[in-house]
Amino acid sequence: MIKVxxxxxxxxxxxxxxxxxxxxxxxxxxxxxxTNTPLLKYAGTTPTTNNISELxxxxxxxxxxxxxxxxPLSIQLGERSGVVAHxxxxxxxxxLEAFKNHGVFxxxxxxxxxxxxxxxxxxxxxxxNNPESLALLQQxxxxxxxxIHLIDSAQRKALHVAAVxxxxxxxxxxxxxxxxxxxxxxxxxxxxxxxAETADKIKTLSPQHAQTGPAxxxxxxxxxxxxxxxxxxxxxxxxxxxxxxxQQFYDK
Amino acid sequence: MIKVxxxxxxxxxxxxxxxxxxxxxxxxxxxxxxTNTPLLKYAGTTPTTNNISELxxxxxxxxxxxxxxxxPLSIQLGERSGVVAHxxxxxxxxxLEAFKNHGVFxxxxxxxxxxxxxxxxxxxxxxxNNPESLALLQQxxxxxxxxIHLIDSAQRKALHVAAVxxxxxxxxxxxxxxxxxxxxxxxxxxxxxxxAETADKIKTLSPQHAQTGPAxxxxxxxxxxxxxxxxxxxxxxxxxxxxxxxQQFYDK
Numbered sequence: 184m185i186k187v188x189x190x191x192x193x194x195x196x197x198x199x200x201x202x203x204x205x206x207x208x209x210x211x212x213x214x215x216x217x218t219n220t221p222l223l224k225y226a227g228t229t230p231t232t233n234n235i236s237e238l239x240x241x242x243x244x245x246x247x248x249x250x251x252x253x254x255p256l257s258i259q260l261g262e263r264s265g266v267v268a269h270x271x272x273x274x275x276x277x278x279l280e281a282f283k284n285h286g287v288f289x290x291x292x293x294x295x296x297x298x299x300x301x302x303x304x305x306x307x308x309x310x311x312n313n314p315e316s317l318a319l320l321q322q323x324x325x326x327x328x329x330x331i332h333l334i335d336s337a338q339r340k341a342l343h344v345a346a347v348x349x350x351x352x353x354x355x356x357x358x359x360x361x362x363x364x365x366x367x368x369x370x371x372x373x374x375x376x377x378x379a380e381t382a383d384k385i386k387t388l389s390p391q392h393a394q395t396g397p398a399x400x401x402x403x404x405x406x407x408x409x410x411x412x413x414x415x416x417x418x419x420x421x422x423x424x425x426x427x428x429x430q431q432f433y434d435k
Numbered sequence: 436m437i438k439v440x441x442x443x444x445x446x447x448x449x450x451x452x453x454x455x456x457x458x459x460x461x462x463x464x465x466x467x468x469x470t471n472t473p474l475l476k477y478a479g480t481t482p483t484t485n486n487i488s489e490l491x492x493x494x495x496x497x498x499x500x501x502x503x504x505x506x507p508l509s510i511q512l513g514e515r516s517g518v519v520a521h522x523x524x525x526x527x528x529x530x531l532e533a534f535k536n537h538g539v540f541x542x543x544x545x546x547x548x549x550x551x552x553x554x555x556x557x558x559x560x561x562x563x564n565n566p567e568s569l570a571l572l573q574q575x576x577x578x579x580x581x582x583i584h585l586i587d588s589a590q591r592k593a594l595h596v597a598a599v600x601x602x603x604x605x606x607x608x609x610x611x612x613x614x615x616x617x618x619x620x621x622x623x624x625x626x627x628x629x630x631a632e633t634a635d636k637i638k639t640l641s642p643q644h645a646q647t648g649p650a651x652x653x654x655x656x657x658x659x660x661x662x663x664x665x666x667x668x669x670x671x672x673x674x675x676x677x678x679x680x681x682q683q684f685y686d687k
Binding site: 250251273291292293295297298300304305306308332334337338340341342343344345346347348349350351352353354355356357358359360361362363364366367368369370371373374375376377378379380381382383384385386387388389390391393394395396397398399402404405408409412413417418420421422424425427428429431432 | 502503525543544545547549550552556557558560584586589590592593594595596597598599600601602603604605606607608609610611612613614615616618619620621622623625626627628629630631632633634635636637638639640641642643645646647648649650651654656657660661664665669672673674676677679680681683684
């Protein structure tokens, strides 16, 4: 039995609680959040607290708070013999070096409370300051049954930037697609099969080889038509910058 | 029985041939391509030709050639009583106005020959110059069983720009993600679950509401860290432009 405390009830804390609650050989000792409100509906199933000084002993403390709060919160934990791990993509392992056993337990996924996720498909990127702590985090990760990757802090930082490109920036391109559809009275659903296929294609084909479209073909006429159809200056600029980036990528 | 001729053996022609070949009540009368080579392996199952003057009569002619060649090729068809339709996103219906019956049969999807697609999920955007031609294209589309949308030329042009954003540009962001991974010895597969979930999420949540990340949060420290981690000037510029675009989008 691995005893786990979850600190934070944001998106990551919420989903880690949901999966660990139903994971065999894992016991959620406590769920802490700064305010009680998001914890109230779980009080019947999981011990909850909004008082950090009440935090009990656990084998693993999973810190699921926003980047800026990781260090100030960790200081309040006092001395702990369990593994204190954060779950952030862009924070180094060393942020928790005050603890004898510390690590990183980074689920590489986008989480919203409105959408359930399947942890069996979520890569868990692990790192720790000693082999025993790493082994314990690996044991915990293996119980969730997701793919496990040993990723050091420098790699994780790069991975986080890459994640911003393929997730945050990609979602923004979807939002622009939706806006263009709205402006022309076309239902956005028309684009959903294309979006799904674009994401699906790269499971078997490197995105480098999957590239198509007027930018790659250097189809000047279509490119000019597209830019002149866009009325929003930011959209125009994005179109031009992304087109140039594609052309430079393949001219290399 | 609808008699169809396919003109062109590029990605769209290839996939339309594949699906129509197996569609009940549809007969592929002929498959034309400028050169014989891509047709050779189908010569046993479909009548093929590389001589446009040999083109027989059909109910529907599907022109599946690149945008710039649609008009010059169509001139060579001479007079036709069947519906002559192109399959291009960014070409107006009027490009074929020389024909008594003309239309557009635009499958909104990204096609590569290496990857099979399921036409049951591919929106077919239809337009025609008269109700009879539109009815025939609708009948053909309904046999393929994909979702049908009646989209006029102006809407289709906008849709094509939107498709460039959600497909070509998105794929380029995947390619950059892959490049960053390579540069830091991280397998690109680590990002695949995130890519799949990002695309999946917008089936139930508008991308406008699904946005997350440091740009939206205006998390200056992370944004600066990310830009300083990128060494490629084009990547830096993309990061900055997309970040600014996200912030302007939500400040509106």
